[in-house]
Amino acid sequence: MSLVAGVIGVQGNVSEHAAAIERACDRDGRTVEVREIRTAGIAPECDLLAMPGGESTTISRLIEREGIAEEIVAHVEAGKPLLATCAGLIVAANDAHDDRVSTLNVLDVTVERNAFGRQKDSFEAPLDVAGLEEPFPAVFIRAPVIDHVGDVEVLATWDGRPVAVRDGPVVATSFHPELTQDDRIHRLAFFE
DSSP states (O other): OEEEEEEEOSSSOHHHHHHHHHHHHHHTTOEEEEEEEOSTTSGGGOSEEEEOOSOHHHHHHHHHHTTHHHHHHHHHHTTOOEEEETHHHHHHEEEOSOTTOOOOOOEEEEEETTTTOSGGGOEEEEEOOTTOSSOEEEEESSOOEEEEEOSOEEEEEETTEEEEEEETTEEEESSOGGGSSOOHHHHHHHHO
């Protein structure tokens, strides 16, 4: 089965997500065409979307300006999968506790930006994730904290706080799964 995948390409680890999607599809026996989304009109053609990290205020401003935000919401409302990582999680959330971030309200959580600390406080940790047999090597870089969950499934916690959640077709992580060669989070988001 051939898929069209879109990576919101206004900022962040676009090529790393594209490579992880290709690995996940290959492992699942599917072919995929990955498209970078920088303007409106591409997301509606996609079977699955990834929204990378970066700087959440910039991402929210650019996807709103380019008309991509409403297409992401329509994608999720159609039941199609979205993987939102780090700043992508912030933008997908109901509330970012920051008026500069225009959230999409497709993920029933509130978040605190950069709650794990500054760039120098970045770390990698083996993370137990629901649905994965072995720990996932999670990379946390200026990561947000999910400080309140609504009607979502918590997939993983770190230090007692949710860092991976599922809300219908949306899987969101505080960490950067695309920065490893391990594509299990992408498979979990898109095929499970």
